[in-house]
Structures are given as structure tokens and as C-alpha cells.
Amino acid sequence: HGELAAGFDDAVSGRIAVDWDSVLPKFPAGAGLATRQASGKALEALYPVVPTLAGGSADLAGSTGTNVKGATDFEADSTGRNFHWGIREHAMGSVMNGMVLHGGARPYGSTFLVFSDYMKPAIRLACLMGIPVTYIFTHDSIGLGEDGPTHQPIEHLAALRAVPNMTVIRPGDANETAMAWRAALEHATGPTALVLTRQKLPVPDRAALGSAEGVLRGGYVLREPSTAIQAIVIGTGSELQLALEAAERLGSEGIAVRVVSLPSWEIFRRQPQAYRDQVLPPAVRARVSVEALSRMGWGEWITDDGEAIGIDHFGASAPAERLYQEFGITTDAVVAAVKRTLARRR
Numbered sequence: 144h145g146e147l148a149a150g151f152d153d154a155v156s157g158r159i160a161v162d163w164d165s166v167l168p169k170f171p172a173g174a175g176l177a178t179r180q181a182s183g184k185a186l187e188a189l190y191p192v193v194p195t196l197a198g199g200s201a202d203l204a205g206s207t208g209t210n211v212k213g214a215t216d217f218e219a220d221s222t223g224r225n226f227h228w229g230i231r232e233h234a235m236g237s238v239m240n241g242m243v244l245h246g247g248a249r250p251y252g253s254t255f256l257v258f259s260d261y262m263k264p265a266i267r268l269a270c271l272m273g274i275p276v277t278y279i280f281t282h283d284s285i286g287l288g289e290d291g292p293t294h295q296p297i298e299h300l301a302a303l304r305a306v307p308n309m310t311v312i313r314p315g316d317a318n319e320t321a322m323a324w325r326a327a328l329e330h331a332t333g334p335t336a337l338v339l340t341r342q343k344l345p346v347p348d349r350a351a352l353g354s355a356e357g358v359l360r361g362g363y364v365l366r367e368p369s370t371a372i373q374a375i376v377i378g379t380g381s382e383l384q385l386a387l388e389a390a391e392r393l394g395s396e397g398i399a400v401r402v403v404s405l406p407s408w409e410i411f412r413r414q415p416q417a418y419r420d421q422v423l424p425p426a427v428r429a430r431v432s433v434e435a436l437s438r439m440g441w442g443e444w445i446t447d448d449g450e451a452i453g454i455d456h457f458g459a460s461a462p463a464e465r466l467y468q469e470f471g472i473t474t475d476a477v478v479a480a481v482k483r484t485l486a487r488r489r
Contacts, residue, residue, distance in 0.1 A: 154195045154247040157275065159328055166192055167325060170317035172350075175343030178380070179281040181317035182339055183208025185324045186251075190214060190224070193328070197242070198251035198277070199226035201235050206341075207253035207281045226250075232258050236265025236276075243274040249328065253279035255287075256296040256338060259303065269334040270308040276334040277327045283313065284435040285470065286381050287341045291460035301439040303336055304408060312407040313338040313434075315383030317346050318355035319406060326359050326410065340381050342463050347387065357404065361411030362422055366390055368399035374429040374481045377403045377444055382433040382452075382472065389477035400481060401427075405444065429488050431480040435472050448488060450480045 153159070168184050170176065190196055190211050197217075204210035204227070215223030228235040232254050239250040252262075259266070259280055269276045285295045303311050310330055312323040320339065327335035349355060357363025362377075366387060374393075378386035383404055390400040403422055405411060411419065423430075423444065430449035432441045438453035445451055454470050467473055 150194065151247075157246075157249070157331055159193055159195070159249070167321040168317075169321070170346050172346050172348035175345050176317045177341060177343050178314050178317065178320045178339040179206070179208050179279075179341060181314075181320040182279060182324065182337060184317075185321045187211055189324065189328075193249065195247060195249045196251070197224040197226065197248050198239070198253070199228055200253040200279075201228045201232045201258070202230045203254055203281075206255070207279055207339075209251070209253045209279060226252075228252060232261035233265055236262035236269070236278075239276045240265055240269050240272070240274060243269075243276055244272070249275060249277070251277040251279055253281065255282040255294060256280040256299050257282070257294050259296075259299055259336075263302075266303075266309070266334065267306060270306050273308060273332045274334065275331050278334065278336040279339065280336055281339045282341045283338045283380060284340070285454060285458040285466045285472075286435060286463040288463040288466065289460050292457040295458035296436065297454060297457060298437045298439070300338060300434075301437045303338075304440060308333040310335045310407060310409045311338060312336065312358065312410070313380040314358060314406050315378065315380055315404055316344050316355070318349065319358050319404070322355045322358035323406065326407070329359075338380065342381065344381055345384055347384075353404070358406050359410070360414050360418065361407040361409065362403055362405040362419075364401060364422055365404040366400075366402035368394060368401060370399045372401045372424070372427050373399045374431070374485055375401045375403055375423065375427055376477060376481065377405050377423075377430060377432045379404070379406050379434050382435055385433050385472070385474050385477055388474040389481065392474065392478055393481055398481065398485070408440070408443075429481070429484045431477060431484055433472065433477050435467065435470075448484065450484050452476055452480055
């Protein structure tokens, strides 16, 4: 039974023999798609070829997109790979740690980003032990809207980024999400958190922009101006579209802006200094970041001369579009911040 033996050896050793280019979905430009939905499609594509994948949600499968269609529930059959963890995030995280330590499984568990607090001890232990658990945290910003400030994460992304050996990825569109799954499954020395949107995001035309494979390096040049760079706008997640819109508007006014997608600070830090300097040239200190969460930590990337657009207070209950407008996380705000930054540099 050579094929079964090879599969068993791969599972126990943690190897995943997958042709990523042919398995992971590629999303066409155009209609919007929430990154939680893109994650669900990526997961469904991976399931048949990665037999060690197993997991589910803390009673939120319908919202997090983690109940894989056609897969058997573990509760009904011990060979099943869909887990219904119940409303017990800490237990979910702890059991996933045990599954990895036993060997033969690559578990994932999902909930809303704001509820990552409940599983923090298990997350911290996964980081301490250096084991490859995957967390799927959806509803990642004030963009979740009417659920209000109790469910809108503010400080949670910064808190996850602060844990040693934690890899956080906040993709900005559907294709970045597919690459985020690839990065998560290729990372074997610590846990990975995929931080995903509730709201739909546009899928940009990659023919005119940097490849989404840049996610595998943590950060990359998404849009390059046709003339010498005057400023850099850095975005993650749902705010990446604001960065692109601002760069287009500023370009029409004669201000050359590079847009950098920085979905994973941790992966970007692992890159050679030469690559990091290529993406964020030290000489270009007019930088603006935009992220609909706490601004904590952004100083590392925008320099002392830059400006961070974010939210450092609790949100409110209203449609996502109104919240972004009310709290000043808009294309207009990015354009104004770039102009202020350039004025200070002059």
C-alpha cells in the first residue's frame, strides 16, 4: 500500500504535497467578493487535495465560510473533517493545539476577530510551541456595520501582531486571500491568522497591478506611478481599495504615488533588507497608511514623517459606508494626508 503509506508519512511529518497554482482559485476582476467568501472558496478547493485539513467554527460557520460543502461532520462520523466547536473559542483553540501536537492534522478554527480575545491563551501557547494552527478571523473592522461597537474590533489586530511568533495576514481582495491560504499552509513553525472582511471588496485587474503572489513576501508594490515616486500609500484589507483610489486621484493632480499592499507585517519582516528597501525606499519618507483599526504599530512603516489613518476609539452601529465616512477613513482622507505629508517634507 505504497500510496497510503506515503500519504501517512506526509500527514505525520506535516508535508503538504499540493500543486498550488492549479488548486487555489483565481478570481476574475470585477464584481465584489468579501474576503471571507473568497476564503471559503479557497478552502473548498484545498479540501480534496489536502486530506489533513480539518476544522470549523465556534458556532459561526455560516458567517465565516468554514463549513465545507460535501464534507462529513465529525460529530456524525469520526472520519469527518467539519467540526462544530460550539460557542467555546478557548476550547477550540486548545483542541487545535492538541491535534497538531498529536500529528497528522492541519486544523483551522474560525470566529469573529473581536472574539479572538476569548482564545488568546491558546493562541499564545501555539505561538510559544511554534505549531502550525490556522485561525480564520472574519468581520475584521468597523466594516461589519450594524452589529455595533461590541462586535467591531479596534485593538484586536494590534494585539495579535504583538504576540511573538504569530503571523497575521489581512488580505485586500479575493486573490490575496487565496495567496494567504497558501502562505498559511506553507508556514510550519508557528500559527497563522487570516483576518477577513464581512463586506464585499472589489477584485482589481491584476494585469495592471502587482501580482497577488506578493502576499507570500508579506508586502509588495501594488501600483507604481509612471514618474518618480513622491509619496507612498500603504494599505491592508478592505482599505487597500482606498489607497488605490487615492493614488489615482493624486496622479491626476500631478502627484506620483506608489501603493504598497502590506497584508503581513511578520512575513515582510522576514524578507531580506534589500527587498524591504525596494518596496519601501528609505529615501521616500512621505508615507501614509490606511487601516480601519487601531493605528498602533504603524510608525514602523510610515517613518516619523508619515501619517496613519485609522481608528483609536470604539465604533458605532450604522451601515459600513456611513461609519467609514463618519470616522474619516475615506479616499478623501488619504488624499489630504498625502498632501499634508508632502507639505511637511517640503
